[in-house]
Amino acid sequence: MSLSTLQTLSARTQEALTMELARVTQDVDAMEARCRSLEKALEEEAARYCRDAEGGLPIEQALERQARMEAQHTMLAAARQGLATLKETWDAVHARLMETRVERKILDRLAERREAEHQAELDRREQQHLDEAAQRRLATREDRLS
Secondary structure, three states, rough: OOOHHHHHHHHHHHHHHHHHHHHHHHHHHHHHHHHHHHHHHHHHHHHHHHHHHHHHHHHHHHHHHHHHHHHHHHHHHHHHHHHHHHHHHHHHHHHHHHHHHHHHHHHHHHHHHHHHHHHHHHHHHHHHHHHHHHHHHHHHHHHOOO
16 A cells, blocks of 8 residues: 555544544433432432331332332443443543544655655756756866867
8 A cells, every 4th residue: 555545544544533532522421411300310319218117108009119219220220331441441432542543644754755755856856967067167167178
């Protein structure tokens, strides 16, 4: 593969990873909000249960409320697990993005170095042509003088 192809591929990869990281960040934010919402709902339900239990809650209602709170605990645990998974995904995408950025910088520096080498070669050839032309003029003058 040519250097320009590698640079293009690296740029596209970096762009795709940046977009993926933005999407995962949104997913993490949404899941964090869901966890906060579930935590708040669970706290409110527990406070209502305590208030109602102090006032004498029938056993059927107490069992129903406990089952509802257990379901909320299960949903909260699942949301926290989903959040942990999303954070792992975010870490992995971020690491790949950082690697791609480093790779792209290396490719850019290599391209700059190649361009500088190419320009140096052009300058060398131009100087060589100028030197040859000067030698021919000098040789022509010497031939005239002799």
